[in-house]
Amino acid sequence: MTVTVEGPHQPSAPVQAAYSYCEAVTGQQARNFAYGIRLLPAEKRQAMSALYAFSRRVDDIGDGTLAPGEKKERLEATRDLLDRIRSGKIDEDDTDPVAVALADSARRFPIPLDGLDELIDGVLMDVHGAxxxxxxxxxxxxxxxxxxxxxxxxxxxxxxxxxxxxxxxxxxxxxxxxxxxxxxxxxxxxxxxxxxxxxxxxxxxxxxxxxxxxxxxxxxxxxxxxxxxxxxxxxxxxxxxxxxxxxxxxxxxxxxxxxxxxxxxxxxxxxxxxxxxxxxxxxxxxxxxxxxxxxxxxxxxxxxxxxxxxxxxxxx
Known part of the structure; x- marks a missing residue:
């Protein structure tokens, strides 16, 4: 899997704001992860922050205080959002900064987004008390x-x-x-x-x-x-x-x-x-x-x- 990026990535202002949000989430919540991604060039660091912010959202649903039924609904809604990202239906004007950043990252890199479906499946195992x-x-x-x-x-x-x-x-x-x-x-x-x-x-x-x-x-x-x-x-x-x-x-x-x-x-x-x-x-x-x-x-x-x-x- 060889990735070639032609020239430095110059996100539009809304996309840059979305990445900034994801990087803030990563810096505040990823105690170990953040130390590693500091070593990456900017475009890869931004993409990793977008992945982290989406994954954090999924984990927070699983670890939260909602009833199991509500957790399942929230997780399936997050899967629906992932489907919209995967099908190219998220643009820079969307109001969800995590979705905007992840959609841009998926256009920039060959990210196998099905892995996020697996993450949702894993958190559902927690919800079901596996x-x-x-x-x-x-x-x-x-x-x-x-x-x-x-x-x-x-x-x-x-x-x-x-x-x-x-x-x-x-x-x-x-x-x-x-x-x-x-x-x-x-x-x-x-x-x-x-x-x-x-x-x-x-x-x-x-x-x-x-x-x-x-x-x-x-x-x-x-x-x-x-x-x-x-x-x-x-x-x-x-x-x-x-x-x-x-x-x-x-x-x-x-x-x-x-x-x-x-x-x-x-x-x-x-x-x-x-x-x-x-x-x-x-x-x-x-x-x-x-x-x-x-x-x-x-x-x-x-x-x-x-x-x-x-x-x-x-x-x-």
């Missing part, structure tokens, strides 16, 4: 809410002309999305439990004696640290596979991906060192450390080092 018995079950959800975002982002990044194995780039982008989502799930186990959600597979919970979730005290004799270390190894295997995408990208796109993934890898490191920390609250990185990861990504240090580091053995 339970995941096995890792294969959870992968379906992760591919919808995160793998699809990886493939959408690849539509903006493109691959370098002549990149070896570029036909597998969407697969690697999808896998990297799974790695990020599994890290999110580990980070948020307590918060999700308080909202009535358990994402880790039921058979993994049973294997380590952790009952049916984390809303209350863990059962006596449970091996929560063992569960976390098992899932960390799974996430590292996904990162190692997904990082095969990096050599296929241009320098700044590769730096963006390396920065975003690098932040999550460091989160994974912290979780591995102190598994019980996720039961006390959200594990996060300070801003200066995120900035350091971004600089390493732009310098190419993480891009060269990453693939050699992660996986010692895959979970059995």
């Amino acid at each position: 339970v995941y018995e096995t890792w294969d079950d959870l992968k379906v959800y992760c591919r919808c809410v995160a793998g699809a975002i990886g493939r959408l982002s690849l539509g903006v990044f493109g691959t370098q002309p002549g990149a070896h194995g570029a036909d597998r780039a969407p697969e690697y982008a999808d896998t990297l999305g799974l790695a990020l989502q599994l890290t999110n799930i580990l980070r948020d186990v307590r918060e999700d439990a308080e909202n009535g959600r358990t994402y880790l597979p039921a058979d993994d919970l049973a294997k380590f004696g952790c009952g049916d979730g984390f809303a209350g005290p863990l059962p006596e004799g449970s091996d929560f640290a063992g569960l976390v270390h098992f899932e960390v190894r799974r996430a590292r295997a996904l990162f190692a596979e997904g990082y095969r995408l990096l050599p296929m990208l241009d320098r700044r796109s590769g730096a963006c991906v390396a920065a975003m993934a690098g932040i999550y890898r460091r989160l994974l490191d912290r979780i591995e060192r102190d598994p019980e920390a996720v039961l006390r609250g959200r594990v996060s990185l300070p801003g200066h450390e995120k900035a350091y990861v971004a600089v390493r990504g732009l310098s190419g240090l993480d891009t060269r080092h990453i693939a050699r580091r992660d996986v010692r053995r895959r979970p059995r």
